[in-house]
Structures are given as structure tokens and as C-alpha cells.
Amino acid sequence: MTEPHLWWYISRASAIIAWVLMTASVVWGILLSTRVMRRVDNPAWLQDLHRFLGGTMLIMVGLHMVSLIFDKWLAFTPTEVLVPFATDFKALPVALGILAFYILVAVQGSSLLMNRLPRKFWKGVHYSSFAALILISFHAGFTGTDVGSLWYKIVAVSLIAIASIAIIIRISTGTATRPARKIDAKRAAPGGASPVPQPEQRGLTVVSATPVADGVLGIRLEGPDRALLPLWHPGAHLTLHLPNGLERQYSLCGDPADRHHYDIAVLRTIDSEGGSEWIHQNVVPGMTIQVSGPLNHFELEPAAEYLFIAGGIGITPMKAMIESLPAQRDWSLVYVGRSRRTMAFAAELEARYAGRVLIQASDERTTSLNLDEVVGRAVGQVYCCGPESLMSAVAARVPAERMHLERFVALDRAARPATPVHVECRKSRKAFDVPAGQSILDALEENGLPVLGSCRKGVCGTCEVRVLAGEPEHLDSVMDDADKESLRIMYPCVSRATTPGLVLNI
Ligand code: FES
Incomplete structure (x- = not known):
């Protein structure tokens, strides 16, 4: 019953x-x-x-x-x-x-x-x-x-x-956040339009600034009174707002569990436009630097196995990723560079993770790096950061769904000749034509719309906007085009449109 x-x-x-x-x-x-x-x-x-x-x-x-x-x-x-x-x-x-x-x-x-x-x-x-x-x-x-x-x-x-x-x-x-946008009343757009927003900045104190390799300055920053800093995840970067007006992005390379410090490493580039050169000449312990972020476009996806491939200063995000992994996780690092003297953290990583780290310094090798062999063994997620030639070579050998790239310089992408595009901003109820010679980001700023710009080269991801209609022509290097398509986002500092118009969610 x-x-x-x-x-x-x-x-x-x-x-x-x-x-x-x-x-x-x-x-x-x-x-x-x-x-x-x-x-x-x-x-x-x-x-x-x-x-x-x-x-x-x-x-x-x-x-x-x-x-x-x-x-x-x-x-x-x-x-x-x-x-x-x-x-x-x-x-x-x-x-x-x-x-x-x-x-x-x-x-x-x-x-x-x-x-x-x-x-x-x-x-x-x-x-x-x-x-x-x-x-x-x-x-x-x-x-x-x-x-x-x-x-x-x-x-x-x-x-x-x-x-x-x-x-x-x-x-x-707390939480890992994207920087909040705030309006700087002093920076009003021309024509009396709404002020252009500025990224929220905070002043951090330089605790130490010491060379970590030839031409590479390791900088440790902390907040006022050693306050807890916003949470970040491996792959994130900070934007430094330098007193000379330049903004530069640097990957965080410390331990993500250390909530009191941000660590970055800055390579003095030969063709510096004034960013890394200024930092190397002027940054000393005790000074305050304005920063915004962290932002992350290079997140470490959960996986059972990783292959990290770093070239030169591209080691910085990889180091943070490695620091965050559990001891038993299966990973290996191939780190290539000109010579050990110029390769930041090479000795430290090799000593701490013996058997997992392969240092490939050009001045020590008699044969060139066999990428087919390195990549061929990998079955897990592959993360690569470094010179474009290295990243292109790795990307050509790894299926897109397992490949993750972080670029420091803009990708030279073949684009159609720029044509005018009509932009409609749904939330702001503004619409305007962007001439062929102007970037969409510049036009947005000119019309007082709330979009932040930083690198203006399609690298940092700061200017991200959501696309409601129309087809963007992605010319940035921030993330995979497929990801941008599925998220319906674009980076208007460099990208344009394949359709006559775009409707943006701003
Ligand atoms: S401003 Fe950096 S990607 Fe657009």
C-alpha cells in the first residue's frame, strides 16, 4: 500500500x-x-x-x-x-x-x-x-x-x-574588477558635450625598483598604509599613468595571493616612445605613481595541463600564472631569450621549478628551438607571450581552442581601406558619421561619449564597447576574433566596420 x-x-x-x-x-x-x-x-x-x-x-x-x-x-x-x-x-x-x-x-x-x-x-x-x-x-x-x-x-x-x-x-x-569609470569635469569634450570619462586612478607608492635582468626594472608598488589592493587574476595588467602624459600597460608578475603589493617588470625598449625610458630613468623607491586597473584579457582558464611559452619580457604574465597554480598541476615552461643576462626571473624560475622550466638562451644554443617538438607534446592549454614572430609560429601549430596569446604590440592586420562609418550610440541617443581618417574612439570622445582609451593601438582592451548591430572589422590584438564575436564587443581605437553602420551600447 x-x-x-x-x-x-x-x-x-x-x-x-x-x-x-x-x-x-x-x-x-x-x-x-x-x-x-x-x-x-x-x-x-x-x-x-x-x-x-x-x-x-x-x-x-x-x-x-x-x-x-x-x-x-x-x-x-x-x-x-x-x-x-x-x-x-x-x-x-x-x-x-x-x-x-x-x-x-x-x-x-x-x-x-x-x-x-x-x-x-x-x-x-x-x-x-x-x-x-x-x-x-x-x-x-x-x-x-x-x-x-x-x-x-x-x-x-x-x-x-x-x-x-x-x-x-x-x-x-573584495573582488577582481574592471576599473570603474569616473567623469573628470576638467576634461570636457569640445562643443560643450558631456565630459570624457577617465579611468579611476589610484596613487601607489614604489616600494622597490631593482634590476631583475639587463634592461629590465622590477618594480614593487603598494597602496597607502599598505591597504588591501583590488584582487587580480593571473594575466592581468596595470596601466601606469606617467607624469609625462604617457600611459603604459604592464603585466602583473607577482603572486596573485599577495593583496598588499603589485609587482611589474619594465623592459627598457630601444625604440621607447618615452614610456619605458622614463620609468627606467625616474622611478625610485618612495615616489608615487598613478595607476588604473588591473584589467585582464589573458585569463588563465581551468585546465589539467598547461604549456607556457614566453619570449623575453613576455615572461611576466606567465610568472604570475605559474605562481597561482597548485603544486601538483601539470605544467611546463619554455622560456626563450637572447641571453640569460637579459631574461628576467630565469634563474629564479629554473631553481624553484627544476624539471619544469626549459631556458632557451640564443647565446647558449647551437641549434635553433624546435617548436614542432615543444608544441607537439602539449595536449593541454598553451599560453604564449613574447615577440610576434614567436607567437605567430606557436599559433600556427596549436588548435585555436587551446591557444592563448597576449600581445604587447599591435598586430599588423591587413585591413580594407578605411571607409566612413555611421555610428549610433543607443544609450546616449547620439549618432554621427566617422570619416575614413578618424578612429571611432576619437569620434566617440569628440561627441563626449563615455568610452575610455589608453594604448589607442588595439592592445590594452581599455576601450571595449558592446556592439548591438552592424558588423565590426576587428583590427585589434586584444583577444581572439571568435571571442569578440561571441561577446559582441569591439575595440574602437583601431577597429572599424564591414557594414555601413554600427550600433553601440553606449
Ligand atoms: S585603447 Fe587600448 S585597445 Fe583601445
């Missing part, structure tokens, strides 16, 4: 399991995003686990709601289960549970569409899962028929305590 309260038992069990899974999913997400578990948080399955917990939790919530309808004891109708305040039974706590359900649907739905949504929007929706957890706690605390039992109280108090501690950790450790 069927247990008369079968559906009621299912409803209670699924509700408690959903609450546990919800708490676990939120806590796991917090641990991953704050990098508290930095020594083990890289493999893809750890990230997948967060999604799995969230998805399973939503299934349990659905089962809880369906079983309430089938249960004959309280006899909820579908309307009472789906519409807040449609029932007289503990109307407010039930309504809070229903509201939490819709929030959770939005969180899971936006996660599935993550690559198609603006990151800010996705993040906002994702953060609402904290609100859903609080609503669920009230819902479970006031509606459950087990509320009076000791074991239920123990479970409830434990879940609420765990979630509260995790949320406090999340708030106190």
Missing part, C-alpha cells in the same frame, strides 16, 4: 536538500571567487561543481514545489505554488520562498547565457543569489513542519552560520 504522506515526505526532503545545496553552491562560489582555495581551485571540475550544485538545487526546488501540488494534506494548487500570496497558509513565508525560486531561475538562466550577457549584468544577477539564500532561510524557518524539532534547528543554524561566514569573507576580501 502506498504511504499516504509520500508526497509530503518528498516535499520536506527535497526542501531540506535544496537548502543544503543552495548553501553549498553559494559557499563554493565564494571560495572560488575569493581564491581562498587558491592552491586547488584551478581544475575545471571545481568550477563545474559550483554549477552542478546550483543546477541540482534548482531541480530539488522544482521537486519541492511539484510534490506540494501532489500532496493531499495541504493540497496546494499550482497557482498557490507559483504566485506569491495566493495561499492563506503562512502567506508571507511561502511568498518569500516563491520569490527566491524566481531569483534562482534568473541566476541559473543568466549563468547559461553568461557569454552572451554584459558581464556587469550577469554579475548583478548572480549576486542576487545571496538575497535568494536569505529569503530561503526565512521561508524554511517559518514554514517547515519540522521547525520545532531539535535536528531541524541544528541543520538550520549550521546552514545559516556557514552562509553568513562565507558572505563576510566575500565582502571583506
Whole structure:
């Protein structure tokens, strides 16, 4: 004979399991995003686990709601289960549970569409899962028929305590963010248009400035009173706003877990336009440098195995990536350069990671580097940064889905002869023609629109805008064209359009 309260038992069990899974999913997400578990948080399955917990939790919530309808004891109708305040039974706590359900649907739905949504929007929706957890706690605390039992109280108090501690950790450790935009009233656009926004800058103190190789200056920066600096992930770069008016981007090369310092290494380039030369001549301990960022267009994807290939100063982002990997992760580094004297961190990396680091100095080699052999053995993700010739050669040998490149100089891309393009800015309700001889970024600034520029060479990624209609002609070197297409973004400092017009989300 069927247990008369079968559906009621299912409803209670699924509700408690959903609450546990919800708490676990939120806590796991917090641990991953704050990098508290930095020594083990890289493999893809750890990230997948967060999604799995969230998805399973939503299934349990659905089962809880369906079983309430089938249960004959309280006899909820579908309307009472789906519409807040449609029932007289503990109307407010039930309504809070229903509201939490819709929030959770939005969180899971936006996660599935993550690559198609603006990151800010996705993040906002994702953060609402904290609100859903609080609503669920009230819902479970006031509606459950087990509320009076000791074991239920123990479970409830434990879940609420765990979630509260995790949320406090999340708030106190901060997050890796893109720089906020602020309006500098002094820099108004011509014609009385709205002021052009400037990246939010902060003054950091130079703690040390010491040579780390011939022609390479290692610089350590820290905030006022050793304040915690914004979180960053390997592959991120800082923009230095130099007193001579130049802006230069440098990859962070320290340990991402060190929240008190930013480390960069600056190569003095022979054809310096005044950036690296100024830094080498003027930066001394104690001085303050204005910086913005960090920004990241070269993120380390979760993988079981990595091959890092660095050429010259291209070692800087690779060093941060290596620092962040758990000890047991499978990785190797091939580091090429003219001579060990000019190769920053070569001796340190070789000593710390013996057997994993292959130094290829030209003045020590009798034969040239066999890239086919180096790349042929790699089955995991390949990260490469260095001279264009090295990156092109590596990219030609690695499937695009496993290849990650970071460029310091603009790629010389074959472009059609520039033609005028009509640009419509949806949010600002402005439209104008950009003549062939003007960059779209310059035209946006001229019209007082809120887009930041920095390198103006299609390298740094600062000027990123979202495209709502039209087809951009990507001429930058920030990221793969396929990624830009899927994200519907472009970099207007260099890119143009293959269609007569573009509609931008600014
Ligand atoms: S300003 Fe650097 S990519 Fe456009």
C-alpha cells in the first residue's frame, strides 16, 4: 500500500536538500571567487561543481514545489505554488520562498547565457543569489513542519552560520574588477558635450625598483598604509599613468595571493616612445605613481595541463600564472631569450621549478628551438607571450581552442581601406558619421561619449564597447576574433566596420 504522506515526505526532503545545496553552491562560489582555495581551485571540475550544485538545487526546488501540488494534506494548487500570496497558509513565508525560486531561475538562466550577457549584468544577477539564500532561510524557518524539532534547528543554524561566514569573507576580501569609470569635469569634450570619462586612478607608492635582468626594472608598488589592493587574476595588467602624459600597460608578475603589493617588470625598449625610458630613468623607491586597473584579457582558464611559452619580457604574465597554480598541476615552461643576462626571473624560475622550466638562451644554443617538438607534446592549454614572430609560429601549430596569446604590440592586420562609418550610440541617443581618417574612439570622445582609451593601438582592451548591430572589422590584438564575436564587443581605437553602420551600447 502506498504511504499516504509520500508526497509530503518528498516535499520536506527535497526542501531540506535544496537548502543544503543552495548553501553549498553559494559557499563554493565564494571560495572560488575569493581564491581562498587558491592552491586547488584551478581544475575545471571545481568550477563545474559550483554549477552542478546550483543546477541540482534548482531541480530539488522544482521537486519541492511539484510534490506540494501532489500532496493531499495541504493540497496546494499550482497557482498557490507559483504566485506569491495566493495561499492563506503562512502567506508571507511561502511568498518569500516563491520569490527566491524566481531569483534562482534568473541566476541559473543568466549563468547559461553568461557569454552572451554584459558581464556587469550577469554579475548583478548572480549576486542576487545571496538575497535568494536569505529569503530561503526565512521561508524554511517559518514554514517547515519540522521547525520545532531539535535536528531541524541544528541543520538550520549550521546552514545559516556557514552562509553568513562565507558572505563576510566575500565582502571583506573584495573582488577582481574592471576599473570603474569616473567623469573628470576638467576634461570636457569640445562643443560643450558631456565630459570624457577617465579611468579611476589610484596613487601607489614604489616600494622597490631593482634590476631583475639587463634592461629590465622590477618594480614593487603598494597602496597607502599598505591597504588591501583590488584582487587580480593571473594575466592581468596595470596601466601606469606617467607624469609625462604617457600611459603604459604592464603585466602583473607577482603572486596573485599577495593583496598588499603589485609587482611589474619594465623592459627598457630601444625604440621607447618615452614610456619605458622614463620609468627606467625616474622611478625610485618612495615616489608615487598613478595607476588604473588591473584589467585582464589573458585569463588563465581551468585546465589539467598547461604549456607556457614566453619570449623575453613576455615572461611576466606567465610568472604570475605559474605562481597561482597548485603544486601538483601539470605544467611546463619554455622560456626563450637572447641571453640569460637579459631574461628576467630565469634563474629564479629554473631553481624553484627544476624539471619544469626549459631556458632557451640564443647565446647558449647551437641549434635553433624546435617548436614542432615543444608544441607537439602539449595536449593541454598553451599560453604564449613574447615577440610576434614567436607567437605567430606557436599559433600556427596549436588548435585555436587551446591557444592563448597576449600581445604587447599591435598586430599588423591587413585591413580594407578605411571607409566612413555611421555610428549610433543607443544609450546616449547620439549618432554621427566617422570619416575614413578618424578612429571611432576619437569620434566617440569628440561627441563626449563615455568610452575610455589608453594604448589607442588595439592592445590594452581599455576601450571595449558592446556592439548591438552592424558588423565590426576587428583590427585589434586584444583577444581572439571568435571571442569578440561571441561577446559582441569591439575595440574602437583601431577597429572599424564591414557594414555601413554600427550600433553601440553606449
Ligand atoms: S585603447 Fe587600448 S585597445 Fe583601445
